[in-house]
Amino acid sequence: MQRKAYATGTAALLAALLAGCTSGSGDAGQADNANPGDTGRTAVAAEPGKYRTLPEPCGAVGHDALDTLLPGIQRITDPVQRDRAYEGDAELTFDTDRKVGCRWKVESADVTDRLSVDFERVVSYDNAVSDDDQAQRLFQEKQAAADLPASSGDTAPPATPTPTASAKGSPSGDASPSAKAPSGNSPSSSATSGSASATPSGSTDASADASADVSADASAELQPRTLSDLGDEAYLDDQLSTSGPTAEQRTVTVVFRTSNVVVTLQYEEQPTATGTVPDSKEMQDRARDLAARLDDALGG
Template identity: 30%
Template sequence: MQRRVTAARAALAVALSGAVAVSCTGSLTGEDTAGGNGAAGAASTTAAPGSHSVLPEPCGAVPESTLSGLLPDAAPQALDGEPALTYDIGRRVGCTWRSPSDAGTHRLEIDFERVVSYVRGTSDDDQAAQDFRRRAADLGIRLDPREGTAPAGPPPERMRPVPSDAPAGEFAPRALEGIGNAAYVDDRLTTTQSGARRDVTLAFHSGNVIVTVRYAQAVTEPARSPGSAGLQEGATEVARHLAERFSS
C-alpha cells in the first residue's frame, strides 16, 4: 500500500513539473511576439540598412575622356590617378589627379564616404542626410529644408557667413539641384604675392554615400586669377557622372 502511495505522488510531481514548464514557455513566447523586451520588439526599432553597401573603385570612377579635358597637357600616366591612403576601403576611398600646364596646375580630387549610423532607429541614409546638412551649414550654405528626413542641423544663426573672397552672383557658394539627393558648391580664391589658387568643392549625397569633388587651378602670375566658371563647370560634370553611377 505504501509503495502505491509513493508511486502516485511521484507521478503527480512529474505531471505538475511538466505543466509548469509548458506554462513558462508559453509566457516567454507571448512576451516575444508582443514586442515587449524580446527579440521581435528590438527588431521592430532597427532602422533599414543604407542604400549602398560598397563603394566604387575611385581612380576608375571618372571617364578618361573627362579627365583629359579637365587636366590640360596631362601625361598618360597622370590620368591613372593616385589613390588616397585609407584604412577601410568599405567606408572611405578617394583618388587625386594632377597636371601642370601653361594655364597653371590643375588638380582633381574625388572622395567617397559611406555613412553608417550607430543611432538606434536612425537609418544610414538619414544619418548621411544629417551629416551632409551640417557640412553645408558649416560653409554658410543652407540646403532645401525639405531634403531628407533627418534633422536640419544647426539653425541659421549658427551658420558661418560666406567669406568676402567668395565669388558673387551665379558663382557664389550655394545649394544645387538635380545632383543626388542634395548638393552644394563652394568656391574659394586664395591669393599670394607669387600667384593665386581657386578651389571649387562640389559635394552631394546619394543615399548613405557622401561624394566630394574638388577641382582646383593654381597660377604663378600674381596679376591673373583662375576663373570660377570653368572650374565649377568641370566639377559639375564630374559630380553628375558620379551621381548617375550611384543612382543606377
C-alpha cells in the first residue's frame, strides 16, 4: 500500500511541473508578440526631389537678357561700372544648396529698372511627404498670397498684336487699327466725296464699341493669372503702384515650380517723367521670356 501511495504522489508532482512549464511557454509567446507591428520592416521614404543643388543666381541671367530688361545698362559709359551692373548683387545666404538670389538695379535719366531672381530648393523632412509635394505646398502659399483674380488663367496669344490701351494711353486723336478698319470699309468710302454726314450714324458707335472690346480683351489678357506653359505650375502678378506724388511703379512677378525648386522673378520699372505709366504688356513679355530661359536652364 505504501508503494501505491508513493507512485500516486510522484504522478501528481510530475503533472504540476508539466502544467508550470506549459504556462511559462504560453507567457513567453505572449511576450514575444507584445509588439506585433514591430516586424523589422522599415517604412519607405517618399520620393526625393529632382534637384540636389541650385545654379549660381547672378550668372543665371545672361547679358542679352539684362540688356532687354534693363535697357539703361547699355547707356552706362564707364566700362567698369557697366561690368559691375551686369554682375548684379548676390543675396546673402547661409546655404547655397537651399536658397540663392541675385539683384540688379540700373538708373537712367528717364527710368529706373530693377530685377531680382530667387531660387529655392525645397527639401521635405517628413518621410511621408515628397520634396515635390512640399515644394507644391510652398508654391500654393505664394499663389494664395498673390490673391489672383478668380478663374484667372493663361490665354492663347492673339493671332495679331493687339494694342495695349490700358497699359499706355495713346493720343486721343489716334484710333486703334481695329477701330480704323470698319470706317475704311464703310459705305461712305464708295460714295462721292461728301462730308461726314454721308456716313451712317451707327458707324461711329460701332467703331467705339469695337475699340472698347479691343481694350477690354487686352486688359483681360494682361491681368494677374496662372500660366500653363512654364514649369510644373506657374503664375504671373502685375501691380501698378504710386510710390510718390507723380511717379508710378509697375511690378511684374513671375513664380514657377519645377519639381522641388521654386523660382521667383520680380521685374520693376519706375519712370521719372510725370504721368508716364510703364507698359504692362512689354514688361510681362520680358519677364515671361526670362522665366522660360531659367526653366530651360534648370532642365524643366
